[in-house]
Amino acid sequence: MVLIFAETWNGQFKKSTFEAVRYGAECAKAQGSQAIAVVVGACDPLVETLGAYGAAKVVHLKGSDRFEPHAYAGALGALAAELGATQIVVSGTANGKSLAGVLAAKANAGCISNVTALPSSYSPLTVQRSAFSSKGIEQCSSATACTVLVLVPNALGTGAAGAEQAAAEDRDVAFVGKSTPGAAQVASGKIPLPEAERVVSAGRGLKGPDNWGMVEELAAVLNAGTACSKPVSDIGWRPHSEHVGQTGIQINPQLYIAIGISGAIQHLAGVSGSKTIVVINNDPEAPFFKAADYGIVGDAFDVLPRLTAALKAHLN
Amino acid sequence: MKILVCISHVPDTTAKIQFTANGAALDPAGVQFVINPYDEFGLTKALQLKETHGGSVTVITYGDASVEATLRKALAIGADDAVRLDGVPTDALQVASELAAHIQGAGYDLIICGQESIDYNGGIVPGALAALLDLPFVNACIGLDVTGSSANLLREIDGGKEEVAASLPLVIGGKKGLVEESELRIPNMRGIMTARTKPLAVTALTGAAAATAAVSFAKPAPKAAVQLIDPSNLDELVRRLHEEAKVI
Numbered sequence A: 001m002v003l004i005f006a007e008t009w010n011g012q013f014k015k016s017t018f019e020a021v022r023y024g025a026e027c028a029k030a031q032g033s034q035a036i037a038v039v040v041g042a043c044d045p046l047v048e049t050l051g052a053y054g055a056a057k058v059v060h061l062k063g064s065d066r067f068e069p070h071a072y073a074g075a076l077g078a079l080a081a082e083l084g085a086t087q088i089v090v091s092g093t094a095n096g097k098s099l100a101g102v103l104a105a106k107a108n109a110g111c112i113s114n115v116t117a118l119p120s121s122y123s124p125l126t127v128q129r130s131a132f133s134s135k136g137i138e139q140c141s142s143a144t145a146c147t148v149l150v151l152v153p154n155a156l157g158t159g160a161a162g163a164e165q166a167a168a169e170d171r172d173v174a175f176v177g178k179s180t181p182g183a184a185q186v187a188s189g190k191i192p193l194p195e196a197e198r199v200v201s202a203g204r205g206l207k208g209p210d211n212w213g214m215v216e217e218l219a220a221v222l223n224a225g226t227a228c229s230k231p232v233s234d235i236g237w238r239p240h241s242e243h244v245g246q247t248g249i250q251i252n253p254q255l256y257i258a259i260g261i262s263g264a265i266q267h268l269a270g271v272s273g274s275k276t277i278v279v280i281n282n283d284p285e286a287p288f289f290k291a292a293d294y295g296i297v298g299d300a301f302d303v304l305p306r307l308t309a310a311l312k313a314h315l316n
Numbered sequence B: 001m002k003i004l005v006c007i008s009h010v011p012d013t014t015a016k017i018q019f020t021a022n023g024a025a026l027d028p029a030g031v032q033f034v035i036n037p038y039d040e041f042g043l044t045k046a047l048q049l050k051e052t053h054g055g056s057v058t059v060i061t062y063g064d065a066s067v068e069a070t071l072r073k074a075l076a077i078g079a080d081d082a083v084r085l086d087g088v089p090t091d092a093l094q095v096a097s098e099l100a101a102h103i104q105g106a107g108y109d110l111i112i113c114g115q116e117s118i119d120y121n122g123g124i125v126p127g128a129l130a131a132l133l134d135l136p137f138v139n140a141c142i143g144l145d146v147t148g149s150s151a152n153l154l155r156e157i158d159g160g161k162e163e164v165a166a167s168l169p170l171v172i173g174g175k176k177g178l179v180e181e182s183e184l185r186i187p188n189m190r191g192i193m194t195a196r197t198k199p200l201a202v203t204a205l206t207g208a209a210a211a212t213a214a215v216s217f218a219k220p221a222p223k224a225a226v227q228l229i230d231p232s233n234l235d236e237l238v239r240r241l242h243e244e245a246k247v248i
């Protein structure tokens, strides 16, 4: 069977969870086995609703609300062993990435991260992943009885939700952690970048932090996350958590709009997985145009407000 | 405080990646190798902690002789000694097992890894290492304060950050924020001179098996040429995003 870590945040399923469940369900179908999702801690929606994405069953582990890598890996690893999991599917969120290595070592399972497609073979398990900061595509195989697969969020999609309900089973288990999570600060209403379907990003071409209002307006109209180039976060114009690229966050949105960003190789490495790239730059020679689908050679200060207005008109 | 910094040796961020003829492996020709950028933040943090609390900073890489230049650079930046686990790793669990075998019983208080290496982007070694050593683990670590045998850490979570308390010894997967870009150290002449005589031990492997294997590599398909749109006609861009790209 295929086990899926169905991550929640504040009692709600993350969007990436639906994607992971769908992925696990496809893997199970291809092997003629069952997809079982695991929910840990408080969950407001009925866990049965994961059936809509292909889970046959959901095991709801009660007893812990806060993510702790050893505690979660211990509980999930024990369940995987009990149920005889051949794959454990985890989305590459912050918690998913913290969990994966710990879980793999505890479950004595090979671990393939950055997965961007369904497996091409199940014996041996072989799957496509991204490597070299999106500059390469690797086919990777695993030789262990169970393999942990860590998905790139947004790379596969959730598929259409059905109406099926999964079977549900509650369990009380002991969570044994080794660290103590304290206060969490999450900016409310902000879309976490790896999950955002659309991202509006700006660079040094914007000249200063006071000019980000127009970037945020464009993002608001598109219901997009906001990002920036590395120098912009280094100088403190924007928070580090918005820095995308080879040494920042890697994103795979449907739409990436880059404004006043030159398109250095390190920047492209983190965003080239975007489905559609729009570049706005006043320098026709900016390297980013080579990686763009649509380009506008123009001054950001002139183009942005008009683009926001045009999009608003279209979306209304 | 006895600190170990695990370093991976990776192609420079500006490197154009090429694969050998049949896509079997990375073609290292013309590629400059550097300390993994995430590990550079960790190394600087380790040196700062040593300056405050005393102790030592050891750097370790599992790799063949070609990684020694990277270890020497870490020594030039200020690490006290270096260890090379002699072999060519092919898998994260194998790396974690060999590192764990070296660390077991060696008395390190803090094991600093990077959140991921920018070559294979695995991000698996630090957590696997913590599990094998049965030590607390904090990933995407952007802040670390040590008092006595306890640590207060800050880690990045989706859309924000979270405080974590843990006791030493401890394993972290670190990144920028651990120290700032401006605090990163570059080797000076004296550092480069002394690095030549600092100890670099070459240690044999225990023979840990790889769980996964790279079958082949390819480059992503090249993008079609950009479609330029007249900046005075932004409705055209909106139309194409809607009708052609279908993203709005």
Ligand SMILES: Cc1cc2nc3c(=O)[nH]c(=O)nc-3n(C[C@H](O)[C@H](O)[C@H](O)COP(=O)(O)OP(=O)(O)OC[C@H]3O[C@@H](n4cnc5c(N)ncnc54)[C@H](O)[C@@H]3O)c2cc1C
Binding pocket: A202, A203, A204, A205, A206, A228, A229, A230, A231, A232, A243, A244, A245, A246, A247, A248, A259, A260, A261, A262, A263, A264, A265, A266, A267, A270, A280, A281, A282, A283, A286, A298, A299, A300, A301, B013, B037
């Ligand atoms: C080890 C290392 C790691 C790195 N990692 C990353 C990373 O992860 N992410 C990252 O982004 N960078 C990274 N970099 C930095 C990268 O090399 C570039 O320096 C950086 O991406 C440039 O940022 P930028 O495009 O905002 O600024 P610039 O290169 O200064 O470009 C500004 C652009 O704005 C345009 N512009 C100016 N005025 C206007 C206007 N009025 N309207 C429209 N356009 C305008 C200019 O034509 C120019 O193209 C890394 C570098 C190193 C050495």
Ligand SMILES: Nc1ncnc2c1ncn2[C@@H]1O[C@H](COP(=O)(O)O)[C@@H](O)[C@H]1O
Binding pocket: B005, B006, B007, B008, B009, B036, B038, B039, B060, B061, B062, B063, B089, B092, B095, B112, B113, B114, B115, B116, B117, B118, B120, B121, B122, B123, B124, B125, B126
């Ligand atoms: N061959 C290696 N030798 C020493 N440390 C390593 C090695 N590979 C990975 N690491 C450590 O593990 C971190 C994450 O690497 P990875 O899991 O390979 O993405 C790196 O930043 C290093 O700290």
